[in-house]
């Protein structure tokens with residue numbers, strides 16, 4: 001989800017790459033679980049998150065949706081999945097009774113990133129430190145790439161860029177006609193191709209993403225040809 005605020009308002013004014021050090025390490029959160037509650041629909045999943053959840057839990061998005069752990073919502077005209085926040089305190093579906101993340105190794109990119117955010121420009125992105133979001137004030141310095149807790153940082157960076165600008169293009173396509181039949185078709189195809197068709201947790205994610213991107217181009221061309 002895009003936020004219409006200036007970087008100066010919400011960050012320390014710096015942009016970071018994966019090799020930079022940033023004061024983001026909240027030292028295990030020390031019992032705090034503030035950013036795992038009350039987040040509404042903002043813990044949005046991308047295809048890599050769905051793949052990681054498959055690897056970690058052995059479950060596809062359809063199963064998470066059926067169990068109410070994930071849900072679908074419209075973001076800028078595009079239907080995307082997000083983790084559910086429910087019940088008293090609006091707790092993440094994966095927050096344990098002890099206030100810990102129950103899927104730490106498979107948690108979505110938004111959770112791995114926090115309190116960093118991404119700033120996109122000129123076909124690329126860098127990270128920024130959100131200064132008002134994390135309750136822990138004595139955060140330690142950590143290398144951005146390490147903080148992301150994601151193997152193969154370079155390929156991950158490429159995927160994040162690709163996915164972001166791909167969604168941007170789709171948002172432009174449906175803008176002003178969100179309820180139209182073509183927009184509905186586009187959303188259905190997107191969901192099916194990138195989210196609901198099960199990922200193989202044993203295979204390379206980026207190869208699967210590439211295959212789905214090619215399939216998308218083929219299918220979308222056919223539907224609009």
Ligand code: SF4
Pocket residue numbers: 026028029030032033034035036114115133134135136
């Ligand atoms: S607000 Fe900071 S310390 Fe609290 S759970 Fe979130 S990241 Fe951890």
Ligand code: SF4
Pocket residue numbers: 035036037043083092093094095096100101102103104107108111
């Ligand atoms: S997946 Fe884990 S880290 Fe992310 S909001 Fe849920 S409990 Fe918190």
